[in-house]
Amino acid sequence: MTEHHLDYDVVIIGSGAGGGTVARELADLAEQGLRVALLDAGGRFRKRDNTRREFEMARKYYVDNGGFQTASQDMTLAFCEAVGGSTNVYTGVTFRPPERVLQKWNVPTLDLDDLEPRLEKFEQENNVHLQPPENINRNNQLFREGCERLGWEIGQFPLNIRDCAGLNTCNIGCARFAKQGTAQVQIPYAEQRGVEVIPFCRVDRISPGRVEAKIREPEHGLPPAHYPAGDYIITARKIVVAAGTLGTTPLLMRSFGKKAWPELGRWFTCHPALTLVAEHDEQVLGSQGHPKSYYCDTFVESDHFLLETCFYFPFVTSKNLVGFGPEVDELMGRMDHQQQILVLVLDKAKRENRVTIDRAGNPVVHYDIDASIRDAMIASIRAAGRLFFASGATRAHLPATGRFFTWANEVDQLDDLVRPERFRTGQVAISAAHLMGGCRMGTDPASSVTDPWGRLHGLDGIYVADASLFPDSAEVNPYLTIMALASRVADAIREDLGAA
Ligand SMILES: Cc1cc2nc3c(=O)[nH]c(=O)nc-3n(C[C@H](O)[C@H](O)[C@H](O)COP(=O)(O)OP(=O)(O)OC[C@H]3O[C@@H](n4cnc5c(N)ncnc54)[C@H](O)[C@@H]3O)c2cc1C
Structure with missing residues (x-):
């Protein structure tokens, strides 16, 4: 060819x-x-491509349809291939990095003084604001009412939406482009000023000044790249690797070897998550309206988890249930009466949790659901049970109880019912969508992969600019922090181009 x-x-x-x-x-x-040039392995979606059909959209956007499994097959990871990356399917929850997290990261020059102007700029650009009360649906109101009855802290999510019609299909692509992702805001801005976007262009390897890529024929009826399909050698003075946590480490390993940097691929974190479901007598209609309005951070310090509102689609919801048969049918048959809660465990980075590659160069993730995560999950299931029943649920589907339903009159027995020995990984559906780490920033090449500005240690002209840079978990939804770090990397490139 x-x-x-x-x-x-x-x-x-x-x-x-x-x-x-x-x-x-x-x-x-x-x-x-x-x-x-901005290259992406995925295609460019138009509003009409976001059909809101769950299976079809999972296939179009997500790697492995959203079911990419870790090596131990006890957790699935959700990430996208598309122009705009995972911001096409994110929910739009926008948080600044907490100061305690920046202190924990301990990266020289990376502090709130440096980040704040960047965070503020992107918040404005993405129209981040709080939803007015009339746009908050019953699923979210129930969460709020439950927290208030229990005296738990409640916060409202800042969201980056514009003209949201409450279609609730954020996580399979918005048919109105209401969420402000990079495909809606930053990429059009760049293109209007001359940046060239090349979809369906997968990079196989890089070396200083050189990129080896393949442009493929378009899929899913999306527009093709403006170059013919085939093999490409692309030369460039500066190369920025921003292929996401499960794209960047594999690309660097394919290009420079698995051990090119001692910490490459290591310190992976992901906020392991559980989706929990309960049933009410009243009709909740959680599938109407934006899914996420509130969170509860009462347990962050003591038990390292956050509770959030959520509302998923029929297949995702049913795959999160532990069990088969008539009880699943019963609960799923009354989806309009469901209340749903998402648990996010705030995991701590461990060197053994890592991204590597198989013989074909594809990502493999080693992640240990260890005792600290199990403890947080047990505590979170008990807490979510209390919250469901305080919100008025009649029965809840709580994992680690050994049975399908737990009833409202059992609320005082939750500590006995939800037992660590009944929590079986591989049986309880654990998933994660906040993939972080693998190319941690720092000053010492022995303990980090890039410098504090994303420059790869020891290789001139190659930068990392995505969630791989995180030295430890963000402890909040990460996209705004990623944008702020990427803006620092752009500053480094400017400086280096000037120097050159
Ligand atoms: C369902 C879901 C909901 C979420 N909700 C929120 C939320 O509400 N708030 C929040 O803060 N975060 C949220 N997130 C997380 C957030 O979307 C991600 O943290 C963020 O998009 C990661 O940015 P990134 O640049 O690291 O990677 P991505 O956004 O994943 O982008 C990586 C891009 O690289 C491309 N790529 C990979 N390999 C190659 C290659 N070899 N050649 C060319 N291109 C390649 C991919 O196609 C992809 O487009 C959510 C994620 C998911 C999946």
Whole structure:
């Protein structure tokens, strides 16, 4: 096959929260003539491509339909391949990184003074605000009422939505583009100023100044790349790797070897999550309205988990239930009476939890659901049970009880019913969507992969700009932090281009 050649000043690989932001931040230089390309392995979605059909959209957006499994097969990881990356399917919850997290990360120059102007800029650009009370649906109101009855702290999520019609299909792509992801905001801004976006372009390997990629024929009826399908050698002065936590480490390993940096792929975290379901006598209609309005952080310090509102689609909801048969049918048959709660465990980075590659160069994730995570999950199931019943639920489906339903009159026995020995990994559906780490920032090449500005240690002209940079978990929904880090990387590129 013919090998095609392209040449740029800057090539950005991956167009999600990280890569899309680098493109936006370099757009003024593109306007002045710098040749910048933004490549993504996935296609470009238009509003009409987001059909709201659960299976179809899971196939179109998610790697392994959203069911990518860790090596031990006891947790699934959700991440996307599309122009805009996982921001196409995120829920739009927007948090600043807490100061305690930046202190824990302990990366020189990375502090609130540096981050605040960047965070504020992206909050404004993405229209981050609190939903007015009339837009908060019954599923969310029940969560609030339950927390208030129990005297638990409750917070309202800042959301980055514009003209949201409450379709509730955020996690399979919004048919109105109401969530403000990089495909809606930062990438159009960059393109208007001359950044070239190339969809369906998967990068296989890089070396300083050189990118080996393949452009493929379009899929799912999406528009093709403006170059013919085939093998490409792309030369560039600066290369930015922003392929996401499960794209960046594998690309660096394929290109430079698994041990090119001692910590490459390590310190992976992901906020392991449980989706819990209860049933009310009243009709809740959780599938109407934005799914996420409230969170409860009462247990963050003591038990390391957050409770959040959520409302998932029929298949995802039923796959999260432990069991088969008539009880599943009964609960799923009354989905309009369901209340749902999402548990996020705030996991701590461990060196053994890591991303690596198989022989074909594809990602493999080793992650241990250890005692600290199990303890947090047991405590969270008990807490969610209390919250469901305080909200007025008649019965709840609580894992680790050994039975399908727990009833409202059993609320005082939750500590006895939800037992650690009944919590079986592989049986309880654990999933995660906040994938972080693998290329941690720092100053010492022995304990980090990049410098505090995303420059790969020991290799000039190659940068990392995505969630891989996190030295430990974010403890909050991470996209805004990723954008702020990506904007720092863009500053480093500017400086290095100037120096060159
Ligand atoms: C269902 C869901 C809900 C979420 N909700 C929220 C939320 O409400 N708030 C929040 O803060 N976070 C949320 N997140 C997390 C957030 O979306 C991610 O943390 C964020 O998008 C990660 O940014 P990234 O740049 O690291 O990777 P991504 O956004 O995943 O982008 C990586 C891109 O790289 C591309 N790529 C990978 N490999 C290659 C290659 N070899 N060549 C070319 N391109 C490649 C991929 O196609 C992808 O487009 C959610 C995630 C999911 C899945």
